[in-house]
Amino acid sequence: MDRSAILNLIYAAIDEVNPTLPPDRRIDKSPETQLFGRGSRLDSLGLVNLVVATEARLAESGLAVALADERAMSQKQSPFRTVETLCDYIALTLQEGELG
Amino acid sequence: MPIDFLLERFAACGDADAIVWNDRAYSYRWLLNRIRHWRHHIAETGVPEHANVALVADFSPNAAALLLALAGHGCVVLPMTPAISESKQEEYLALGECTWRVRIGADDEAGLEALGGESRHELFGMLKASGHPGLVLFSSGSTGKSKGVVHDFEQLLENYRKPRAALRTIAFLLFDHIGGINTMLHTLASGGCLIVADDRSPDGVLDAIARHRAELLPTSPTFLNLVLLSDAIRRHDLSSLKVIAYATEPMPETTLARLRELLPGVRFHQNYGLSEVGILRSKSESSDSLWVQVGGEGYETRVVDGVLQIKAQSAMLGYLNAPSPFTEDGWFVTGDVVERKGDYFRFLGRQSELINVGGEKVYPAEVENVVRTLENVAEAVVYGEKNPILGNIVCARVTLVEPEDRAAFTARLKQHCAAVLKRHQVPVKVEITAGPQHTDRFKKVRIP
Numbered sequence: 001m002d003r004s005a006i007l008n009l010i011y012a013a014i015d016e017v018n019p020t021l022p023p024d025r026r027i028d029k030s031p032e033t034q035l036f037g038r039g040s041r042l043d044s045l046g047l048v049n050l051v052v053a054t055e056a057r058l059a060e061s062g063l064a065v066a067l068a069d070e071r072a073m074s075q076k077q078s079p080f081r082t083v084e085t086l087c088d089y090i091a092l093t094l095q096e097g098e099l100g
Numbered sequence: 101m102p103i104d105f106l107l108e109r110f111a112a113c114g115d116a117d118a119i120v121w122n123d124r125a126y127s128y129r130w131l132l133n134r135i136r137h138w139r140h141h142i143a144e145t146g147v148p149e150h151a152n153v154a155l156v157a158d159f160s161p162n163a164a165a166l167l168l169a170l171a172g173h174g175c176v177v178l179p180m181t182p183a184i185s186e187s188k189q190e191e192y193l194a195l196g197e198c199t200w201r202v203r204i205g206a207d208d209e210a211g212l213e214a215l216g217g218e219s220r221h222e223l224f225g226m227l228k229a230s231g232h233p234g235l236v237l238f239s240s241g242s243t244g245k246s247k248g249v250v251h252d253f254e255q256l257l258e259n260y261r262k263p264r265a266a267l268r269t270i271a272f273l274l275f276d277h278i279g280g281i282n283t284m285l286h287t288l289a290s291g292g293c294l295i296v297a298d299d300r301s302p303d304g305v306l307d308a309i310a311r312h313r314a315e316l317l318p319t320s321p322t323f324l325n326l327v328l329l330s331d332a333i334r335r336h337d338l339s340s341l342k343v344i345a346y347a348t349e350p351m352p353e354t355t356l357a358r359l360r361e362l363l364p365g366v367r368f369h370q371n372y373g374l375s376e377v378g379i380l381r382s383k384s385e386s387s388d389s390l391w392v393q394v395g396g397e398g399y400e401t402r403v404v405d406g407v408l409q410i411k412a413q414s415a416m417l418g419y420l421n422a423p424s425p426f427t428e429d430g431w432f433v434t435g436d437v438v439e440r441k442g443d444y445f446r447f448l449g450r451q452s453e454l455i456n457v458g459g460e461k462v463y464p465a466e467v468e469n470v471v472r473t474l475e476n477v478a479e480a481v482v483y484g485e486k487n488p489i490l491g492n493i494v495c496a497r498v499t500l501v502e503p504e505d506r507a508a509f510t511a512r513l514k515q516h517c518a519a520v521l522k523r524h525q526v527p528v529k530v531e532i533t534a535g536p537q538h539t540d541r542f543k544k545v546r547i548p
Contacts, residue, residue, distance in 0.1 A: 016511045020518040020526060044458060045523055048489050052528045053510075060506070073488050 001061065001094060006087050007031065009061070013053035014083075021046055031084040047080060058090070065093050102233060102254040103172045105261055106289060107132060117268075117293040119161045120312050121208070126161045128291070134162065138169035138210075145212055149174035150228045152197050152219045152236075156180045156189065157204035159271045159296045164284060166202055166210060171253050175200075176219070176227060176234030179276040183540070188246075195248050195420055196236050197221060223250040223417050236420070237278055239375045248420030249375045255414050256378055259398065260289035267342070268293045269316040270308060272300065272323070274541060279347060279371075282379040283318050292316075300542075302327040306336040313340040318371070321351040323542040324359060329478050333362050347371035347379075350447045350465040351390060354472050360388055372447075376425065377412040377432050391444040407451055408434045437463070453546050455484030455492050460524040462494055464546060467517070467525050474516045476501050476509075481537045483546045485529065496527035499537060506532055 001009075011029040018026045025041050027033050034040040036047045051068045058065050066072075067090065072079050079089030110118070113128035120126075147153065153175045157163035170177045178196045180189055182203075193201070197219035204210045227234040233253040238246045269287045271294050273279035287294045297308040306327070309317060324346060327333060344359070344366055356368065368387045372394045373379035381396030395401050398413035409431040418424055425433055437454065439446040448463045455462040464482040471480040479499040484492040496513065510530040517526040538544055 012507070016507060016514070019511065020514040020523075044489055048487060048493055049514075049528050051489075052493070056510070056529070057507070068487060068489055070488060 001063065001091075003087060003091055006090050007083070009057045010050075010054055010083055010087060010090075013050055013057055016053045017046065017049045020049065029083075031082065031087070033083045035082055035086060036080040037078065051080070054086070054090075063094060063097075065090065065097070067093070101172055102257050103135075103168050106168065106257075107135065109263070109289060109291065110135075113291045116291065118288060119164060120293060120295045121159070121161050122296075122298070123311075125293075131161065131165055131288075134165035135169045135172070138162075138166050139172055141212070142169060142173050142175075147173065147175065147200055147212070150176065150224075151199050152176045152178060152224065152234075154178045154180055154189075154193055154196065154198040154201040154215075155204075156182055156201060157210075157275055158182065159275050159280070159284070159294070160204060160208045162208045162210050163204050163275060164288065164294070166204070167284075170202075171233040171235075171257075174231065174233050176224060176236060176250075177253065178236040178238075179281070180238070181274050181276050191246070192238055192248075195238075195246075197224065221250075221420055223420065226417060227252060235281070237276065237281070237375045245421075247422045250417045250420060251378075251414070252417055257285070259378060259414055260285045262397075264290045266291040266293075267316040268295060268312065268314045268340070269318065270305060270314050271296045272305060272317065272319045277541070278373055278375045278378065279318065282373060286379075302330040302332040303335065306332050306338065309338055309341055310336040315340055315342045316345065317341060317343070318345040318347070320542045321346050321355060322538045322544050325352065325355050325479065326538075326542070328355060328358055328362075338363065338366075341366050343367045343369055345369045345371050347373050350449055352465070352472055353390065353469050356388060356390070374410075374432075374434060376416045377410050378414045380410070380412075385444055391441060391446050393443050394445060401445075402431065403438060403440055403445075404433075406437050408436045408438045408445065410434060453483070455482075455494055457484075457492055457494060457524040458490040460522075462525050467494060467496070467521065467527065470517055470520050471496055471498065471513060471527070474513060476504055479537050481544060481546055482527065487528075493528040494525060495529040495531065497531045497533050497537065499533055499535075504532075506530075 014029050025046055027041050036042055055067055079085050110128045110132045115127045115129055117125045118128045118131045153170050155177055158181055180192055199215055199217055201215055202210055202212050235251040235253040237249045239249055269292055271283055295312045295314050297305045370382055370384050370392045372382050380394045380399050382392045382394040385391040400411040402409050411431050415432055435451045437448045437451050449465045453464055467482040468480045477498055478501045481497045483495055485495045487493040513530055514526055
């Protein structure tokens with residue numbers, strides 16, 4: 001799966017999650033959108049919803065990937081900073097899966 | 101003898117129907133003769149008083165007669181249904197230190213056999229010392245290992261000394277379950293008629309009600325929900341039905357409301373029973389209310405840290421294979437979380453099923469109630485799943501009426517829940533399943 005496909009998949013997850021969030025917590029579909037951390041709109045509950053929605057879409061594409069796990073939590077830099085870093089992390093995880 | 105008062109009552113009932121089984125009625129006179137026959141046979145065969153006897157049977161005329169005959173002989177009776185696997189039965193026989201076994205076949209013929217060995221557990225020693233018969237039930241909780249619950253059968257029978265209304269009652273809960281045993285003792289001790297429904301599907305049970313003019317159906321909320329889904333109410337004449345009693349799990353508000361609409365002449369009654377303390381008498385605030393008073397003679401209740409505790413005269417002696425669940429001052433900790441309003445309780449769910457989402461408590465039943473009101477939802481089960489960010493997340497497993505796209509349905513469910521529930525209560529993960537979401541005992545399965 002290439003980066004643009006992964007990005008689209010995250011955007012679809014954003015579309016699923018946004019309507020359930022209070023209006024001031026909704027996020028834009030753009031690589032620069034901050035997800036979690038200083039200045040981000042999502043709280044932990046919003047982030048978990050987005051991550052699980054993304055996982056579900058990956059699973060539908062036949063890719064069983066755990067994004068919120070001990071490994072993600074122990075990365076030097078959180079993969080959940082922006083849409084782009086999440087996209088990178090998914091690409092990396094998929095690549096490792098192929099090699100492993 | 102502990103069963104004397106029952107025998108006197110059976111004698112007074114004479115030719116009235118005691119049990120309907122395979123569409124044939126058996127009278128109290130028949131039952132009484134049968135109990136005498138089995139008492140004699142048990143003694144002749146050399147079964148010692150206080151022997152631990154496994155009674156492998158479903159509800160049947162001879163199963164009822166043998167249960168009482170064994171109690172009359174002073175035995176410790178361990179009812180088991182033939183539906184459990186061979187290995188499970190072996191496990192129960194060993195755990196219950198059974199020295200004899202009676203098997204009742206589908207033709208109601210009974211065979212008695214010696215298994216050898218002896219019973220050593222101190223709880224059996226206590227029963228022997230008191231000269232009382234025993235009853236052992238295995239709590240096959242939907243999670244975890246079976247626990248052997250040992251009752252003083254004489255003490256338990258005291259609950260049935262006072263006769264209640266004589267009703268024609270469906271034996272729905274099983275023979276090896278506190279609810280099933282209670283249905284049987286309650287019905288027979290009151291001179292009612294026990295109607296054995298061999299087909300336990302919604303249509304099978306409602307058909308038995310119609311054909312045998314049953315007045316009382318003791319069952320579980322999960323089964324009632326299946327009745328609604330199957331639309332079976334329309335297909336049967338339920339004019340004889342007066343009371344539906346439900347227990348074993350919280351009743352979904354939506355199910356109760358719908359049932360009241362379809363069965364306006366029926367009273368709904370919530371019972372509260374546990375293998376460990378027996379069945380408490382309870383009184384609903386009204387038929388459409390989930391608030392109930394529980395207790396009655398021989399029972400006291402209190403709430404500690406939101407969890408219901410019960411002190412009962414007829415409480416079990418203890419577990420065969422687990423530490424005592426009683427507090428030092430003798431209260432049984434039920435594990436049921438309740439809300440309190442004066443004398444009334446509302447059951448929120450099992451403490452063990454409570455989901456802690458980042459420090460906020462979520463009760464599965466509350467979320468299930470909301471999910472169930474969503475269009476196209478047939479059944480919903482809510483449970484928790486570990487999550488490294490929030491500790492736990494709320495998950496929903498849903499059975500649909502018509503197929504629907506997963507992503508579209510998930511979005512719909514989340515929006516519906518977000519409009520009614522607090523944010524941390526809204527299911528994060530949604531799974532659509534085709535299979536049934538209950539055990540073969542019509543109890544909801546809440547495991548991930």
